[in-house]
Amino acid sequence: MQGAGFGGLLRRHRREAGLSQEALAERAGLSVDAIAALERGRRRAPRAHTLRLLADALRLGDPDRSRLTAAARKEADTTRTPMRQPPAPTNELIGRTTELTATSRLLGQRITRLLTLTGPGGVGKTRLTLALANEVADSFQDGVCWVQLAALTDPAGVVPAVAAAVGLHPLESTRLVEEIAEQIGRSAMLLVFDNCSHVVATVGQISAALLEYCPNLSILASSRELLRLPGESVYVVPALSLPHDEDQLETSEAVRLFVERATARGYDTTGQLDQVARVVRRLEGMPLAIELAAARTNVMTIEELASELETSFGILAGGSRTASPRQQSMYGAIEWSYALLTPAERDVFAQLSVFVGGWTLNAAATVMSGQAHPGPLERAEALDLTGRLADKSLIRVTRRRGVTRYYMLAVIREFAADRLMAVGRTDEAAERHAQFYISLAEEAEGHLRGPAQEEWLDRLENELDNLRAAMAWALRTSSPAAALRLSAGLWLFCSMHGHYAEGSRWLERALALGDSLPADLMAELSPACAKANLGAGTLAFLQCEYDAATDRLQTALRQYKELNDAAGTALVLQRLGGVARERGDYGAAEDLHCESYDLYESLGDRAGMAWAHNHLGFVAWLRGDLDIGARRCRRARDAFRIVGDGEGLAWSLISLGAIAQYSGELVEAEDLLQESLALSQRLGYREGVAWSLNQLGIIERRRGYTERAVHLLDESLAEHRDLGDRWRSASVLEELAAVAQQRERSEYAAFLLGAADGVREVIRAPVPVIEKADCETTRAAVEAALERRAFRAAWSAGRAVPLAAVADGYPPPGGAAADSPTLT
Template sequence: MSGRNEIDDFAGLLRRHRLTAGLSQEELAEKAGLSADAVAALERGRRRAPRPLTVRMLATALNLSEQDFAVFTESLRRSPSGYTPQLQGPPLPPDTLIGRAAELTELTSLLGHGGVRLVTLTGLGGVGKSRLAVAVSNGVGRQFEAGVCWVPLAARPDGPEVTDAVAAAVGLRLASDAAEIDALAEHIGARRMLVVLDNCEHVVETCAWLCTVLLQRCPRLTILATSRELLRAPGEVVRQVQPLSVPPSRAAPEEIRDADAVRMFLARAAAHGVHPRDERLLQVSRVCRSVQGIPLAIELAAARVNVLTIEQIADELDSSSRILSGGSRTAPLRQQTIDAALDWSYNLLSGEEQEFFEAVSTFSGGWTLPAAVAVFCPEATDACHERVLDLTGRLIDKSLILVDREAAEARYSMFSVIRQYAGRRLDDGGRRATIEQRHLLHYVELAETAESSLGTGQQSATLNRLDTELDNLRIALGRAISRELAVESMRLAAALWRYFSLRGHYSEGRDWLESALRIARAGPEPVADPALAAALKGAGFLAHLQCEYSIAAERLEDALAIYRRLDDAAGAARTLVHLGSIARERAEYDRSHQLHLESLHLYQQLGDRAGIAWARHYLGFVSWLRMDLDRARDYSEAALTYFQQAGDGEGITWSQINLGSVALYDGDLPGAERLLHQSLGRAQRLGFREGVGWSLNQLGVVARRQGRLERSIHLLDESLAEHQELGDKWRAASVLEALASVAQQHDNSGYAAFLLGAASAVRDTIGAPVPQCERPDTELTTAAVRDKLGERAFAHAWGAGQATPLHAVADGYPPDDTLSTLDAPW
């Protein structure tokens, strides 16, 4: 009999007797009171010396005669107890590892450090944990004289097989099924060895226990584990494997090619015979950013180049990760599609973990702990808060949720492919409507609370908070409007209009408000008057900021009528302020002054100090525009005193702009420059774009009057770009006229006439004349340019300016084919 037959005698006899009895392994295991795994291990020869009781139980289950039983037990004695141990080394990599240089260096150092004996590579499925572990294992072999041992655990269905797998990998034939861990620890002993446990997440408790015991009993053993979930074993050092680097959205071709994610896509596309040219790199970059640099997703996306263009792949990924399938046939099933990879993780979750995982997919751009409580719990109780905190921690440990601890409050998020997968699971469970309604109500309350903090010392922090939550606010607004929820859409849009105005999102804020108003008017049930008035006021104010004065006035008059019907003096006062601003820009200074006075009287009756300050600010604003400088100074200084006491950053900025403008038109250029520099710095810190644009505008005029023409050009160009992006045509026209004055002083008369024509076209469009304080400069410039060019050339340049869109003028030059005979700008 050959050695192989001798070794397999017991295993062979067991198998023959089982087949003779007509039993499967599972049926024999059940009759004998053993596990199916134990029977399989004995038949395969992985367990060489079962306990006598195990042999007796098997013989009884097989109904062996005394003679067969004697041969059965004798076969155990003929099986040799020793053999030549052989380590199962790490697999050879199928291709070159892309990127990961920093990770390789760090892990090599960690594993060579005597104080670190357990390192866990964790991260979401498909991020490349196993591939990195292969590279590390193959690179550190010389550090471990007893060798590097690779233990694949993905196919291990349960805990007991983990020890068998480790034993087989280190070259140990277990002699007893009663003392496996003892034999394994004794076999490793004091040898310096690295054991790699690959894919531990589904047997994480067994792996944690095994690592703890072996590290306690084997002093020179080091373990490297890969797992989607932390082991939480003593001494564990965790390194989260991050996706590959992706290029920024506006990167140059060289920067795109250098990004690791792009390098992987190009390498995998090349394997399909596709070699994208440089002009396609932007689309490759789009693909890599869509999948956020996740290696498995990149490979699956690249596999689609045989049927789709890169643009098509990018377009598909903008809305869904469904095309991420069709991986290698030889890869494990969970690595052949992105959904299969996530199925593996999802199926390891408890029922409550699955529900929480699905619920937080409704967020966009991340979330906080209170927000998670709001969407997951019917009621925000202390017990629910504790549950959400625990569930969040568990999903972070399982690499399904990311946490950002940089700010004072932790913020959580998901990779986009995980979020899309969780959303599909939420749909499957039929809970989307309920969860999304909770999400909507949470952000309605958040926005309304935030609105009450604007105009206080908390304004800067509030704006930053709303910036952070902007994606969630937008998605909540979109859901409310798409479902025609009149009350919720009205409340949310009305609570956000001041934020949109301060951040310069005029068009977006108006679009949301107008949509909410349309739903309210068409709905079967009337919306409450206060909410309707607030929305009308916000829509009117934003329309005014975009110089659509007729629409703005209509919305504001409607709001004022509601406030007066409700006897709401505060609402009426705020609306009068906005109506006064429209009159101011139309150069109806008496009407504007009267409207602001009426607002001031209402605020005084209410004892509203903030309202009084803002009414005085606007009275000061009207006054310096009409060159009533003493009154403008008095109003503005009174407003500034309150704003400084209240810590109102927006109010302080506006007061400094007012006082700086008063100083400018009063001839105090150093004082004007000082005040306007202060307003510019504050507006920039606040992210208050309108304040930035105004400050740059007035500083540009100051620089021109100082004779610093190059500086004036720079400041005014920046101001024009800011106002053009905001959509403030009234101020853009004034900046064009100021630039024309600089061009005339710069002896570029043709370009000056062009700018004057462009400004005139803007003013004709919006119906707003040149402000009184600016008329002398504009009239002087026009006369000088007309005199220098002559009537015919002046008319030609003026007409070219009138025919050029504002956005083209803001680019800094007139079209060459139109103004070929004119001086070049500056």
């Protein structure tokens, strides 16, 4: 028997024991087919466990047992099928340096034995998995085995696929997982499961078994859903890096991928990187989407492609014919994930598409349940279903300042919205969404004048896209109550975060809707109408539309008085005082602010009284009464610190800084203004930022540091211009003229003075008294430095140029100062 092969030895031992194949199979706990296959050589390499079962069943002594084992090992060594290797990549991997470094460390240094690369369809999991497998191959003595699961349609095919990949000839057996484990044994190898999502439960089961039985095995899996095994490390594959500014266009991974793929199709992207950036930003850096978009350059320009993508992702199709259907279009990639969802998950997935720019758990629970104030059970259900969608990579999770937010990639959201429309629930979900954000706006309003101001401003800014969607719904469905409540609840936020024009449009359209209602219905909305008129008047004032502002504020004043609302009346008087102040009527402004103060005092409203003090101080220093202004603003500052009003504190610091600056106390002024700048930036209070930069620029100009002055004043002008504040823009232009004159740029200084004068003529607002002396000094110096004709030409050119053009550094038309359009 010494020369017999394993099959022959087994057959002889069975016959000597007087056993049939059926009897041996029964005694050994194996299948008859397995015994027959081993004897006939169809299966030549039984594992150690199988050998033990056979030797025990045959009652072999040690010598015969050893010969049988030796024969098995000899055949295993000479006939074992090699493991399936990772496929060769078909193109260069773009970027992913950070991702490869992080994941290689986890696997190569054996920090984890199970690593799952997860993310939505099209993010590049398989490509990164392939690159990672090749990167760490040398770290595994016995190699890398690749198990491709994408083509499987039945979970029952997973175990045979693994068996084939590791070199087994799969047979019908109840012990196939154990046989795979025996095949791997103590081998130091990496087993890679690619595309597990549709069979994730089965992959999880076999992974758990193999990790337990094979101590030197590591597993790498790519899946849209986690395996959820103990010890599993998860790496969420991010999208490719996007360009944040022009300097990053050539280094952005997303741009590089598009350029490489478009170039391969014969498209020359030279000089079009800005348009490429438009495309990849819209696609949020998703590799599959970028490749599909680049493929369209065979029939479209990049600019046409970018414009098309602004309205729909439908053109993202036409991938490689050899790719799986889900890789041939973004729709197919998402459809594949959607097909794996339960009915409840599909329903929620569709409903969540109503959110724009992300959402919180409370918002999701409201839309899902239809309840304005969902209870613990509704919140728990929302959390569970949201978590399931996140685990399946259809939702992404972010955490910032202790708040968790969820969002969908734009292309996924479009797919989900189509599903919602298909079941006819778009309007229902949009209404629930709008009601939640109306309630949020009204709740936030009460926190925007106190210690929680920063938190609530940040929260509303995060929800701005959803607030816009809610407003669009209210206007689209002609819902006056919803439109008025939402716009009126947001006007203070819009004023603080610089959304002047947008907030004005909302308020004016909401008020127009309200005007169409019968008188009895309008009576119910009187408080909201008064607040909306107050907001519309305030935002018009901030954009220097003084006549429109006065009309709205006078309407609000009448409405608040009819409602016997003293607090509302006091706030309107305060805003009317602001209009009078900017128009140079300081006496009327002071009277209005005093009247406002008296009302706040009668109510015991310390914050309101502080604001009245601040505005009275503002009026005082603008007209040159610096001592009175300082006393008023110090009282306001101290009160604002106590009540925790960040906006008020920023304003009092700006006023005190300006007073110190005009008093010649430049060090004190700088300290105050730097504090106001930091506070305003933290709050996102753009007007405070612009004013602080303006006054800091004046300080640097007084010190003779003209380069720093230009930098600060240019920033201030850009902020004021973007906000629509022409009153302050004119003052900044006059300061820039003073700097230009100090640099002996007299012609350009004349141009800037003319531009400022043109702005003041349009808004009918004079130069503040406190600024007149500097302005007149600058003009006198410029006129002395230029011939009369040159001065008039430059001045007239400045008056003719739009404010936006001046802020962009346009040279004045007609040749005046054309060789020096900027101060630097």
